Every structure is written in structure tokens, then in C-alpha cells.
Amino acid sequence: MSSVFALVDCNNFYVSCERVFNPRLVDRPVIVLSNNDGCAVARSNEAKALGIKMAVPAFQIRDIIRKNKVQVFSSNYALYGDMSQRVMQTLLQFTPNLEIYSIDEAFLDLNGCKRINLTDYGRDIKNTVEKWTGIPVSVGIAGTKTLAKIAGCLAKKSNRAAGVLDLSSTKYMDQALAAVAVGEVWGVGRQYAQFLKANGIENALQLREADDSFIRKKMGVVGLRLLGELRGEISYPLELSPPRRKSIMVSRTFKRPIVLLEELLAAVAAYVSSGAEKLRRENVVAGVMMVYLMTDRFKDETCYYSRTLKLPVASHDTAELIRYAHKALREIYEKGRSYKKAGVLFNDLGSETMVQANFLDTVDRPRSKKLMQALDLINEAVGRGVIAYGALGTGQRQSWKTAFNQRSRSYTTAWAELLEVSCDEAGGANLY
DNA sequence: TCTGGGGTCCTAGGACCC
DNA sequence: TCTGGGGTCCTAGGACCC
Secondary structure (H helix, E strand, C coil): CCCCCCEEEEEEEHHHHHHHHHHHCCCCEEEECHHHHHHHEEEEEEHHHHCCCCCEEHHHHHHHHHHHCEEEEECCHHHHHHHHHHHHHHHHCCCCCCCEEECCCCEEEEEEHCCCHHHHHHHHHHHHHHHCCCCCEEEECCCCCHHHHHHHHHHHHHHCCCCEEEECCCCCHHHHHCCEEEHHHCCCCCCHHHHHHHHHCCEEHHCCCCCCHHHHHHHHHHHHHHHHCCCCCCCCCCCCCCCCCCCEEEEEEEEEECCCCCHHHHHHHHHHHHHHHHHHHCCCEEEEEEEEECCCCCCCCCCCCEEEEEEEEEECCHHHHHHCCCCCCCHHHCCCCCEEEEEEEEEEEEEHHHCCCEEEEEEEHHHHEEEEEEEHHHHHHHHCCCCCHHHHHCCCHCCCCCCCCCCCCCCCCCHHCCCCEEEEECCCCEEE
């Protein structure tokens, strides 16, 4: 029995989220920047047309922004996360067999809908999501996930297809694959694209016809799976319940380089707090913690220092984890050096209900559990970070804090930031 | 002057064991 | 001169994804 997958992909997702609450942005060039307002990570079609590339540093496109009045936003993760949930909830109306692949993409199992016209069904999905959430999407339909991605990629490009393309029959398959550059295929990144092109494989069709042993040798078993998917054999089935995460990482680049140990200690404490919160939200504890420091990666001789430590008892207690992280940090810190980034990685994640006790344990676990529950409850009710450990520092001393200088409101997740609408004398509505 | 963050999987090589 | 072989585990690094 053959399968049918639909890939639903939100167009220019972060930009589209901003547009939902700010209609003035429609038809204008808009970009959303990464942390510290560093790089362009989302671009409207108008911004793409101006030649603004993915992940280009903001300072390199300053002239383009000014000349073309490009609207620039800092990342507003609270808003995008919430809008993503709305999109996914809408998709669940179509099938419970949904794999949320990323913040702006999902695969749907369309096996139950064989008798109806799949393009019409795709259009129905697209129209419903746009109507219910305001987010434009494109839909690719095909027999494997990789082919569905290709269909989606073509659907997005072509005006005629109106954002939906069904490649579930083989009729136009070769034609479609020939139109997709090899570097656009899911699983072919920069390195492989360069290598494949050097070997005369320039589009998805040529890749599908490539020699198995050649691909096996150069791209490993992952390459073989990719060939299979292009040929219509499923290498990647739908994953309905996501497998448990294997690691949790929190890391940030600093606005300015940091030299002082005290400031690094505060930064790392902040990252541990947020990591520990994530651990608790997922009901897991970490058995291993890694702390690292990095100097500027754009200067020559980038240095990387890290210390991994196995915790005596797997934990998600913020205070305990900060203690260990600080110990590790003191070990790798070198005085006088200027650091640009730090991070904390939690590994060996296990269920919180199956913690291996230790006779020498110095932490009162039941008490810690209650304390963490209270802390999470309060922060959830009153606002993130309202209650925090003193180790994070306060006010001026929080030099590690990420900058978001052009952030829009959290329209959907904060009472104080709701969209305001007023009517002027002529009866027109104004948005603030 | 100014360059993001958080994940996954695979592979090769070394340590170690029998 | 001549130095086993195979399995497992761990780690670092590289590729990819969004």
C-alpha cells in the first residue's frame, strides 16, 4: 500500500506572524532578526527580492534597509510560539496523524483521503489555516516526506499552483524533480551540494538516478535513505509522538565581549535556570552537565573551553545545578581573556520518577521538588523570571542579557501587550 | 563597531575487554 | 623481521535540519 504525506509549511513564518497583528506590513519588505538583532532569519518576499539573504548579518544590509524602508523586527519568540500552536491546532482538524516537524512545518498523513482530489484537499487545508490564523502556508503532497518537501518547495515558487502541489502520482514527477536544484533537496546541505555539482549531479532528478554505491561512499547511509525517498520508498515514516529529547542546550552570544568572571557566573546561572526550567517542564532530570565558554568566532584563533561533569544524582534543581555549573566555569575560566559566548548543555536525560539515589546525597530531594514546583507556579502565573536566583545578578550587572531592540508586542501571551484598536472620527479603525 | 540558537544522526578512531 | 581479532563503548567532529 502506498502512502501519501502532506507537508504544510508556513511562508516566511516570523514575518507572517508580525503581519497578522500589523497589517501595515503587508506588501512591504519586512525582516526579523536573530538574538541581539544580529542576522536576518526571516524575510518577506519583498525583502528577498531586494537581495537580502538568509542569515545575513544586519550590519551588512544597513544600506538596503535604509534605502528601501525595510521594516525590521527583533525576534518575538513568545508570539511565534503561540502562533505556531494555533497553526498546529488547526491542522489537527484535518487529521490526528500529524507530525510537528518544526515551529513552522508539519507533516500530515493523508492516507485516509485517497478518493477525493488531493489538490482540492490541500487547498482546503491552506485556506482554513489562513482563515483561522492569518498565516499563509504552502502545501506539498507526495508519497514520501522528501518528495513532499520538494512539492512544497515548488508550490511556494510557482504562482500558478496557488501554493499547493500534488506529486503523489508519478505523472509529472520527473519534470518536477528536474526543476529542483540539488541543494534544495531535504538532506543536501552546502557541502554535499558542492560535491554533487562537481560530479555532474545538479538537480533532484539526477540525484535520484545516481549510483547507489557512489552515494553510499560519499554520503553514508543517510545518502542512501535520501535516494530511496526520492524513488518513492519511505525511509522516514511519520513520527506521531516525538521521541524523548536527548539533550537540552541553552547558550547565548553576548552583546559585548565579557572579561570578568563575575559576569560570566551570572550569565551561566541564567542559562542554567532556563535549562532547568525546561527539564522540569518535560519531567526529566539531567545526569550530565556541560559548561562551555567561547571567544569570538569571527576572530582568528577562536578558543573553546568546556567542562563536562557527571552529577552525583540526576537533577533538575536550579540551585544545585547552578552550584555545579559555577564550579565547572571556574575551572575553565582564564583571567584576562575576552569571551563572546557561553552555554550549558544537559545530557543523559532520564525520567524524574526513576532517579538513582546516592548515599552521599547532600540535597533534600523532596524539599527541593516542592521549592521548584512553587517557583515554576509563581513564574507561570506572574511572569517569567519574576522569581529568580540572586546568582543571575540584577539591573546594570546583567551584562549578559540579550538585546531585542525592535521587538513587537507579545500580542497573544501578555495581558499588558494586547493589540489596541480605536476608531477615529471618520469611523476608521487604528491599530496600536 | 556590528555576525543566532537548538537540535539530530553518523562516522572514525581510540580505549578497553575477552 | 615477524606483534590476533572482534565486539562494545565513548568521544570528537562533521554533516544536516529549522
